[in-house]
Amino acid sequence: MTFWLLLSVNSITFGALLFLLAAGFSLIFGLMRIPNLTHGSLFMLGAYFGATFVNGMLGAYFDFWLAALMAAALVAVFGAVIERFLLRQLPGQPLAQVLVTLGISFMVADLCLMAWGGDPIAVATPPGLTGFVRIGPMVFPLYRIAVIGIAIVVGVALWLLLDRTRIGAMIRAGVDDPDMARVVGIRVSGLFTMVFALGAALAAFAGIIGGPILTVYPGIDQYMLPLALVVVILGGSGSLLGSVVGSMVIGFLYNFGQALFPELAYFVLFLPMLLVLLLRPQGLFGRFIP
């Protein structure tokens, strides 16, 4: 009983983390049609920046939440630079986009190794969230519950942004039909940079939020990237609801797959992605067929 309950709650936590990571990926993919293979690197970069601030590696110790915002802001700037100076030059060229995003991910991985060494770095859990919660027969770390709350807050904020603001309307129009959006006079250029920066910030934010749970180590970028991809394909790119559902499905499949069918753990993870691509290519809640 405890086993099922524990895994279920943890699936939601892991799903929440994946949502933070994948929501931005989904927007970028949906709006700009760019397979952004740097997304795992942005996650790792955020985690490393966050760890640096929180653990006082620069001499000063920062508050966890402040550090999270700073890391997200830094990576957002980095994302904006990538978009402005590289991806901007390559509209509608998936080959070149793949080449350049992979090239950047190689560079980021090596730079992180250079700057932070190969040692794993544990990010301190924010004070006040270090305890446990008792849910029925089991204890569950408070911080992991908090992650679910953070994801809900971010999710609602994103929904408000997309659904209630002018910018959100422009983004939605862009996702549905980029050419039409351009025709009706939406300045797609600035929008693209903004969405890419937002996606990068969300990935970095996910990195530092995940830090106290996962720790940061070289290679975590390559571990998280395929997970983000699966979520987006499953849920449908450009759809916020799709990201939520996709993250939850993958959260559950990941946890229960590892525990119940270890030999087929990755098979059960990627099979739904394949099935969705074949049977419903736009994803469960997607707005367009890639």
Add this chain to the structure above:
Amino acid sequence: MTARLAVFIIAIMALVTLPQWMHGVYYVNVASQILFYAVFALGLNVLAGYAGLVSLGHAGLFGISAYATGYMLNLGYSHSVAIATALSIGMVSMAIYAVLSLRATGIGFIMITLALGEIVWGLAYRWISITGGDNGINLHGRPEPFGIALTSPNAFYYAALIVFLIALAVMTVFVRSPLGAALMGTRDQPRRMTALGYHVWLIRFFACMLSGLLTSIAGILFVYYNQFISPQALDLTASAEVLLMVISGGAGTLLGPIVGSTLVVVVKSVVSGYIERWNFLLGAIFVAIVILMPEGLVPGTVRLWRAAFARRRPGPVVEATEKAS
């Protein structure tokens, strides 16, 4: 025409005599690696270059034939049986890949092949009873075609060279054949091709099979060269790496994948001995290619060459730009 022929003959002579002038066994081995990676890249180029279908799961196919070879040999079968089985399994897998992924084009195709590649990798990684998981499969010995043992680096090099030249010849014939032209037509104008009565799906399927054949052959060469196969050879990074070979050299050209595989193998094995941050360098090279020569090294060089000598005559490497458009 004659200049092109001369360059071609010089290149062949250089390749054939390479073990004589290349000092040291190590470099001969590096050359062998370049050759089988070039075959792999030529295979992927059929799809990524000529068909406009970008696969990010080709390392999975490469790995399937490599694993099949190792598995059959460890069961005690002869080299010829192992190779034949590996090729058959590779082709069947490619057919499955093709049937599933040809439902989409563009980014959809990328994603389906990526999912397939990850599934194959996941099985190699976790289905330990068959694949040995992270420990991989060791195999012993190399085949002896016509009584010639391929154990020495030079012998293996020549075997890889012969396979490579055949693959290159096949590709040259293919891109000039009606089928090749039709394939490029499906890349550039799929609707028009359908309207003209071509069976677009079937043409793409044939392209997949050709790609799968070259990929499987490369996988078999890989496993015989390394005498070892493990999941790292078929992960997403490996798929990306071969795609980078194709794109960096110039997708949709004959020479591009060869130049690209040379670049990647040389940076990974030779340059990494001198430059500690070789991963960074490799990434930087890719980004630089996109900025400076977005079409790839070979077409980019041809473009610069033509710009420089435009008034005089077309350069001798014109055959590199085999684009139909």
Add this chain to the structure above:
Amino acid sequence: MSRKDTRTRNVTASGKAAASNKLTRRGFMAASAAGAAAAAFNFPTPALAQSAPFKLGLLTVKTGPLAQGGIQMEQGVITWLKAHDYKMAGRKVDFISADTGGKPAGTKTKAQELVERDKVDVILGPLAAFELLAITDYVRDHKIPTLSLAGADDITQRRPNPYFLRPSASSSQAMQPMGHYAATEMGKKKAISIDFDFAFGYEQQGGFQAAFEKDGGCVLNKLWAPLGTPDYTPYLAQMTGCDVICQGFAGSGPIAFMKQYANFGLKFPVVTGETGGDDALLHAFGDEAVGMINCAPYTLDLETDTNKKFAQAMVKNFNTVPGFYAAGLYVNCDIVDAGLKATDGKTDDKEKFMAALKAVKLKDTPRGPISFDHLGNVVGSFYIRRIEKAKNDYGLKLWNKTVKTYDNVSQFWTWPEKEFLSHPVYSRNYPALKKC
């Protein structure tokens, strides 16, 4: 090409030593002076040495997820070389370090580079068992003495490689005394083990289980997590009904595992092996690791002058304390040096050189006295340590305190060799789980 090539490479190798200093954490600025010194030492001095330089190759991992241990390996070698003026048995040493990237195909390529291009006399490394498996036939065919700390038990057991020497420990070697200690001194009865899902993990846990059950314990369940997994919750959820947990993770694994283990309120004592309680990880652990018991072939707190000198040199050179990987490679150098002295610096007769290496017996290395069995595996001391709050040694917050020393431990533990080798190699399913 090749002759000139080698010259430039020597320079590069020493230049690389300098570069690698920079990538150690915190050592960013501090170590560059030391690196410059290394470069100065290693600079080829033509016409000075009478015999040709001795070529020492290292296969290590400096990029990717395994880089932590790999960087320590290189630091161990450089520390030895600096302490001995870049000389082994009077011969000048050319040190060539190669980064395999932690992938078997890369390991093979780099082994070829060292053997075929650089013509090394000895290979140190590689790091991981799967890397070793990829090159074991190759080094045997080329008769290159290889001293590695990689696991893969059978290479010194049922499928011995005559050109392979393991001066660190077989995968199961440290876990066997750990199992004994858990069953006897700790008085534990029921264990659950968790490890990465590959040979090193199977062999570690097989050793633990065999020794633990020999002394009356029982292993309830063995859990396997994929290498590099970030979240251990699916496995933590299965840890009930036992009185001790045995984990065998490496790299970032122990840090993340112990943190998550504590976060879920689990309180069973945790025991582990040389990688799980590595001294080099002490600075990364949080307080949740206090009380973890581990068994290792090297311990930072070994009170000998040799060890203190080594540890201080590591701190001075690289601003980091040595762990299992650095110490392992330092000891490897001790052995190569001793073997080379026994052959008067000659390496042309490979069989003779290999026999000399295997015959090396040292009384005083940083890990204590060691010798080899006839299969090329180490016989030496193994230390049971408990992680405690440090008394501010080397600036560490936590400290591995040795609580018991097992001397002269062989890879066969207390079983007779014949009996041990009659069993299959430890695997996922061997020894099988019993009803507890």
